Amino acid sequence: MHLDLHGKHALVCGASQGIGLAAAQELASLGATCILMARNAERLEAAVATLPGEGHRYLVADFTDGDAVAAKASEAAKLAPITLLVNNTGGPAGGPAHAADPAAYLAAFSQHLICNQRIVQAALPGMRSAGEGRIVNVISTSVKQPLDGLGVSNTVRGAVANWAKTLANELGPDGITVNNVLPGATRTSRLSQIAEAKSAKTGMSAEAVLEGMAQAVPLRRLGESHEIGAAIAFLCSPAAAYISGINLPVDGGRTRCL
């Protein structure tokens, strides 16, 4: 199987930890040169140091500031044409949809969909001139089955999924694939925060909350970030050249529909 990414340049967002960092590690292990983007410079520097190979770097940007994100994405695109793009950022706060402040929807829409759009627009000229590109968006299984207590997240993930499917139709003729990876319950600090919030609400321990999540998965365990990273890297690889416009759940079978 052709998985080699030597000579390719990747921009991986939300990559100072968790799923984004795991994606960068998998891409780098296949030979890609990575630029990591997130807010925390110290964590980014440490993250870059974990990547195999040479030439990796990081850029600091906060996805609550769309102009800054667009500027950094353009800076990245000037360093080398980005042909592999992983759109990822922190998940919105939990809570039921009906109780959410309307401003929380606007903020999530801006942080997820609008920032993705601005980064794609920065990367697109390079992808087009290279005649190839891979865009992978990290979203959630909630696009198939809404998750209780994640109202804003469920809503904005649906928007990103349909944006991505539309892009796949539009950009296919340029040799660019666009796909979504849908992580299930994956052991990262995001999941710990969700477990702590549920623990505070129910009185259950966070460990018991996580165990309950694991028991709801047919494989009876939580996912590991490298398992999501591997799926992202596969979709970026030459082996996945004919896969475009899909939602790929990586959830141990948890989603109860196809």
Ligand SMILES: NC(=O)c1ccc[n+]([C@@H]2O[C@H](COP(=O)([O-])OP(=O)(O)OC[C@H]3O[C@@H](n4cnc5c(N)ncnc54)[C@H](OP(=O)(O)O)[C@@H]3O)[C@@H](O)[C@H]2O)c1
């Ligand atoms: N873990 C799960 O079980 C799970 C399941 C389904 C979906 N997801 C989704 O997958 C995505 C990644 O999740 P994760 O579990 O890897 O989360 P995580 O461990 O909390 O990592 C989030 C990453 O995004 C960065 N980030 C957060 N807010 C940012 C902002 N405003 N601007 C720029 N970067 C920002 C963080 O870095 P800095 O703090 O340095 O900025 C970090 O690198 C999230 O959207 C999450 O909701 C996760």
